Amino acid sequence: MSEIRILYKSLENASSLKKYLRSQLPRIGVSLELSEISPYDEDQFLQLLIGALRGEECGQRSEGNDIIILTRDDINCWFQERVRQNTILISHEHEETYHLTIFALTAACQMWTGGTQMTVTEFSRRGKRRPLLQIVADIFTGKIGEVATRRLARNLGYEVQPDWDLSPERERYRSDLTRIGRVGEGRLYEAPGVISVKSTASLTGAWAEAPTGAHIALFWKIALPEDFLLRLLQYISSWTKLIKFLNERVGQADPFKNFLQSLSQIESGLSIPCYFEGFYRPSQDTLRSAGEELPFLGKVREGKHMCRTGQLQWSQAEFRQLMEQIYQEAKERGGR
Numbered sequence: 237m238s239e240i241r242i243l244y245k246s247l248e249n250a251s252s253l254k255k256y257l258r259s260q261l262p263r264i265g266v267s268l269e270l271s272e273i274s275p276y277d278e279d280q281f282l283q284l285l286i287g288a289l290r291g292e293e294c295g296q297r298s299e300g301n302d303i304i305i306l307t308r309d310d311i312n313c314w315f316q317e318r319v320r321q322n323t324i325l326i327s328h329e330h331e332e333t334y335h336l337t338i339f340a341l342t343a344a345c346q347m348w349t350g351g352t353q354m355t356v357t358e359f360s361r362r363g364k365r366r367p368l369l370q371i372v373a374d375i376f377t378g379k380i381g382e383v384a385t386r387r388l389a390r391n392l393g394y395e396v397q398p399d400w401d402l403s404p405e406r407e408r409y410r411s412d413l414t415r416i417g418r419v420g421e422g423r424l425y426e427a428p429g430v431i432s433v434k435s436t437a438s439l440t441g442a443w444a445e446a447p448t449g450a451h452i453a454l455f456w457k458i459a460l461p462e463d464f465l466l467r468l469l470q471y472i473s474s475w476t477k478l479i480k481f482l483n484e485r486v487g488q489a490d491p492f493k494n495f496l497q498s499l500s501q502i503e504s505g506l507s508i509p510c511y512f513e514g515f516y517r518p519s520q521d522t523l524r525s526a527g528e529e530l531p532f533l534g535k536v537r538e539g540k541h542m543c544r545t546g547q548l549q550w551s552q553a554e555f556r557q558l559m560e561q562i563y564q565e566a567k568e569r570g571g572r
Contacts, residue, residue, distance in 0.1 A: 238264055242304040244297070247290050247532065250440045254282045264308045273315070275325060275509045280459045281315075283439035284511065287457070288314055290442035290532045291545030318550055322512040324384045332383040333506065335400070340375040343402055344368055373465065381435025381456035382412050384510035392552065393419050394559045396427070416559070416566050425566035432518075435510070442532045444548055446541040451520050452558070453541060455548065459509040514548025515558060 240260045245414045246253055258278070259267060273281040288294045294314035295306045326333060345368075382398035389396045397415040412433040415424035429451035434444065437460045446453030479496055516522065518541040528536045536542065549555075 240264060240306040242289070242295070242306060244304055247286070247304075250286050251282070254279075257282055261311075261320060264306075266308055266311050275323060275507070276319075277457055280423060280439060280509070283321060284457065285311065285314075287438075287440045287442060287545065290428055290440065292442075293318070293546045302527050303455070308332055312451050319511055321552065322388075322514075322550060324387050324510045324512065326380060326384060326387070326508045326510055328506040330387075336376055336379055336383060338403075339400060340372045340381060343375050344371040348370060357503045369465070376464070377437045377458055377460055378435060379512060380458055380460075380508065381433045381454070383437070384456055384458075385413065385454055386514065388512060388555070389416075389559055390419060392556045392559060394563060395419055395421075395424060396559075397424060398433075416563050418563065425563070425570040426567055427562060428565045431562070440532075442545055443530060443542045444513060444516065444545055446518050446522075446543075448523070448539055448541065450541060452515060452562070453518055453543070454515045455543075455545070457511045457513055459511070461506070461508070464508065465504055512555070513545050513548070514550030515555065516543045516548050518543075 240257070240263075242256075246256070251295050254502050258268070267273075268278045268281065270277065276284065285294075289304060289306070295304045296304070296310070298305055301485045379398070386396050386398060393418045395415075396413045397561050399410060399412050399414050401410070401414075411427050411430045413427050413431045416427050417424040430447075432446040432450035432453045432457070434446060434453070435456035435458050438501070439459065441457070444453060444455035483493075483496055486496065521542040522543045524530065524536045524540060524542045526536055526538050530536060530542060533542075549558075
């Protein structure tokens with residue numbers, strides 16, 4: 237057979253479905269070799285595919301909508317034309333990575349001291365207070381979509397400026413992209429309306445969210461290594477200095493010398509694949525109320541816009557058109 241048949245209800249269990257797909261994909265000619273699915277690894281590719289099935293980005297529903305039929309062509313088309321084309325790599329070689337790191341560390345510290353209007357739950361669906369390093373990771377993940385948007389927009393001839401404001405006067409739902417212009421023009425205009433840029437490390441997600449005040453919503457999935465902060469510290473030598481310092485204090489004492497040897501082998505450098513799922517214009521049709529149940533998500537924690545990823549506009553031609561519309565409106569307002 238040249239197809240995989242998947243029970244729709246099996247999409248609920250991502251772990252079991254991932255094992256099933258790993259065993260079945262080679263049978264229909266879909267390779268999981270790194271050379272075929274880069275810049276993602278096998279686990280990331282399978283998670284993205286599960287998210288695509290949940291979001292109805294690929295595959296065909298049949299037999300009373302209880303079965304999803306997945307073919308090699310479905311997967312190749314989805315991955316080559318949508319995922320790979322819309323993936324931006326953010327690495328330790330990019331200046332924006334260090335802007336992100338500084339912002340995340342500063343914002344996390346200010347959250348604990350009350351120096352910003354941002355809250356300890358703003359960059360996460362968690363409703364409880366989190367440890368400081370978890371806040372740093374959540375802010376980094378939530379903010380990297382803006383940096384990736386900047387790079388994608390620049391590839392298409394536009395300059396956009398992310399919102400780096402941390403002042404106590406910061407508005408609760410201000411635009412994530414504050415200014416826009418064309419590459420080479422040397423002038424940026426204030427962005428019209430509220431442009432929401434959301435990014436998540438949950439690759440299996442099926443919904444693109446935006447705050448209630450958003451006029452345009454952009455959505456990214458981020459294949460962020462769990463040890464990204466350690467890799468970054470290793471690259472800038474801070475980690476190496478820490479290991480050296482601890483080694484001088486501990487010496488050959490067991491078992492700590494073995495612990496230190498393990499820590500010293502953390503991979504240096506960082507490359508983060510950022511997948512642009514697409515964008516939509518929030519409306520009454522996408523507005524969800526607190527407590528409303530959504531497939532593969534559960535209850536919505538607070539009122540917000542939610543759009544299934546399969547309904548997003550995602551081609552670069554559509555995104556270029558969106559950037560031009562925003563630019564023209566911003567320029568017209570700036571000229572008044």
